[in-house]
Amino acid sequence: MSRTRLIGKGLWLGLVALALAGLAFAWVLTGSSTIAKETSFTIPAGASVSSVADKLEAEGLISSAAGFVLQARIFGSDAPIQAGEFLLTPGMSQGEILAAFQSGDVIRRFVTIPEGMPSILVWERLMAEPLLTGDVPVPPEGSILPDTYAFERGQSRASLVQQMQSAMDNALAEEWAKRSPRIAVDTMRDALILAAIVEKETGKPEERRMVAGLYSNRVRTGMKLQADPTIIYPVTKGKPLGRRIRQSEIAAVNGYNTYTRVGLPEGPITNPGRDSIAAVMNPENTGALFMVADGTGGHWFASTLEEHNANVAKWYAIRRERGEM
Numbered sequence: 001m002s003r004t005r006l007i008g009k010g011l012w013l014g015l016v017a018l019a020l021a022g023l024a025f026a027w028v029l030t031g032s033s034t035i036a037k038e039t040s041f042t043i044p045a046g047a048s049v050s051s052v053a054d055k056l057e058a059e060g061l062i063s064s065a066a067g068f069v070l071q072a073r074i075f076g077s078d079a080p081i082q083a084g085e086f087l088l089t090p091g092m093s094q095g096e097i098l099a100a101f102q103s104g105d106v107i108r109r110f111v112t113i114p115e116g117m118p119s120i121l122v123w124e125r126l127m128a129e130p131l132l133t134g135d136v137p138v139p140p141e142g143s144i145l146p147d148t149y150a151f152e153r154g155q156s157r158a159s160l161v162q163q164m165q166s167a168m169d170n171a172l173a174e175e176w177a178k179r180s181p182r183i184a185v186d187t188m189r190d191a192l193i194l195a196a197i198v199e200k201e202t203g204k205p206e207e208r209r210m211v212a213g214l215y216s217n218r219v220r221t222g223m224k225l226q227a228d229p230t231i232i233y234p235v236t237k238g239k240p241l242g243r244r245i246r247q248s249e250i251a252a253v254n255g256y257n258t259y260t261r262v263g264l265p266e267g268p269i270t271n272p273g274r275d276s277i278a279a280v281m282n283p284e285n286t287g288a289l290f291m292v293a294d295g296t297g298g299h300w301f302a303s304t305l306e307e308h309n310a311n312v313a314k315w316y317a318i319r320r321e322r323g324e325m
Contacts, residue, residue, distance in 0.1 A: 034060060034061060034062060034063055035061050035088050035089065035090050035091075035092055036090060037090060038087060038088070038089050038090070039059075039061065039087075039088045039089075040085050040086070040087055040088075040107060040153075041055075041056070041059070041061065041085070041086050041087075041088050042084070042085045042086075042153060042154075043055075043081060043082065043083050043084060043085075043086065043101060044083060045083040046083070047081065047083065049068075049069055049072050049081060050065075050069055052081060052101065053065035053066070053068040053069050053072075056068060056097070061088060061097075062094060062097075067094075068094055068097075068098075071094050071095065071098075072098050075095055076095070076098050076099075076102075077099075077102060079102040079103075080102065081098075081101040081102055082101060082102065082103070082104035082106070084104065084106030084107075084152055084153075085106055085107045085152060085153040085154075086100050086101060086105065086106055086107065087107050088100075106152055107152070107153070108150040108151070108152065109131060109150065109151055109152070109153070110148050110149065110150055110151070111125065111126070111129060111148070111149055111151060111160070112147075112148045112149075113125070113144060113145075113146045113147060113148075113149070113164065113271065114146055115146040115199060115271075115272070115273030115275070115276070116146070116199040116200060116270050116271070116272065116273065116276075117144075117146060117270070117271055118141060118233075118237070118238025118239070118269070118270045118271065119138050119139045119140065119141045119142075119143070119144060119238060119271060120138055120237050120238045120239060121238060121239065122138075122139060122144050122164075122271065123136070123137075123138040123139065126157050126160065126161070127157070129157075131151075131153045131154070131155075132151065132154075132155055132156065132157045132160065133154055133155065133156050133157065134156040134157050134158055135157070136156075136157040136158050136161055139161055139164075139165065141196075141238065141267055141268045141269065141270065141271070142168075142192050142193070142196055142267065142268025142270070142271055142272070143164075143165045143168055143271070144161070144164045144165060144168060144271040145164055145165075145167040145168035145171050145271070145273075145274065146271055146272075146273045146274075147164075147167060149163060149164060168271075171274050171277060172188050172191070172192060172277065173188070175191075175274070175277050175278050175281045176188050176191065176281065178278075178281060178282070179191075179281040179282065180281060180282040180283070182213075182216065182282070182283055182285060183216070183280070183281055183282070183283065184215075184216035184217075184219040184220050184283070185219065185264075185280070190264055191277065191280050191281060192268055192272065192277070193264045193265060193267060193268050193269075194212070194215060194216075194219070194264060194280045195212075195268075195272035195276045195277040195279070195280040196268035196269045196270045196271070196272045196276075197215060197225065197227045197229065197230065197258075197265075197269065198211050198212045198215065198272065198276045198279055198280060199270055199271075199272040199273060199276040200227070200229035200269060200270055201215075201227060201228075201229065201291075202298070202299065203297050203298075204297055204298045205275060207298055207299060208275055208276055208279035209279045209282065209283055209284040210284045210286060210288065210301060211279070211291070211299070212276075212279040212280045212283035212284065213283040213284030213285065213286040213288060214286065214288040214289060214290075214291055214301060215227070215283075216280070216283040217286070217287070217288065217289055218289060219263070219264070221289075222262060222263075223262075223289065224258055224259060224260075224261070224262055225258035225263075225264070226258055226259050227258050228245060229269055229270075230256045230257055230258040230259075230265050230269055231245055231249050231250055231252070231256075231257050231258075231259060232245065232249075233256050233265070233269040233270075234252070234254050234255070234256045234257065235249060238269070238270060255267070256269065286301070286303075287303040288301040288302060288303050289302070289303055289304075289308075290302040290303075290304075290305065290307070290308035290311075291308075292308065292311045292312050292315050293315055294311075294314075294315065295315065295318040300314070300315075
């Protein structure tokens with residue numbers, strides 16, 4: 001090998017060694033993360049890399065804000081950092097922290113609205129969630145689709161309610177598009193009102209279509225629905241009654257009591273789940289007009305008053321055995 005080639009090779013190796021040394025020096029200069037345990041870290045909207053680095057250092061999560069910025073400039077991508085709450089874990093490098101901030105992989109929290117939860121209780125649940133912000137009025141009854149919803153720290157309650165209401169609008173439209181010829185109502189609004197009654201009248205999912213079929217028959221024939229939950233709603237606005245229904249409440253004349261009015265209530269009495277909505281859109285093909293509790297959380301169904309009276313007698317016998325009568 002000629003002397004010139006040896007010199008050239010030596011220079012190349014020297015440059016490589018110098019570059020590696022420079023990188024190592026830069027890596028040391030940039031500092032390191034010092035995360036001792038899982039920690040949530042919040043980036044406000046509009047924050048810069050520099051301000052985020054200062055916040056990380058102030059909270060003891062990195063050793064050097066200036067080093068974090070330098071490393072971001074040398075090794076990071078050009079993607080902007082995102083606002084939100086992030087989970088930082090022990091062992092994360094500064095590069096991984098930066099990548100998490102740039103990806104927008106924020107912490108998601110969840111709030112669950114059970115099927116049949118009335119709007120006043122939905123409102124109370126949202127107002128009790130300390131990580132949500134802002135005030136919001138009680139949503140209109142029946143406008144919230146029961147489900148589990150993700151939210152971020154600092155999200156407004158109003159935006160979450162809007163998400164829940166959009167979900168209900170979409171669910172109604174989707175189920176309406178699949179409605180059966182046996183449906184007993186002419187509008188999505190009436191389907192929602194009837195679904196709310198079905199939701200409150202049975203705790204057994206397998207009964208929903210049967211209950212929907214029964215009330216659909218009553219709507220078609222002009223019979224009073226005589227649904228107990230419609231007596232309670234104007235008294236409590238959806239909260240539990242906590243006692244037996246009074247005779248004066250059964251006889252009350254208002255926009256909801258289906259013992260004193262023919263047809264549907266003037267509005268929903270709760271927020272029905274998607275399954276109850278689907279049941280009303282596709283009710284069971286049944287001749288049932290009556291139902292009474294069977295002691296198991298379900299019901300006996302009957303198509304004649306004679307059959308119904310026999311079922312009522314069985315229910316009263318169960319209650320006497322339980323010491324309830």
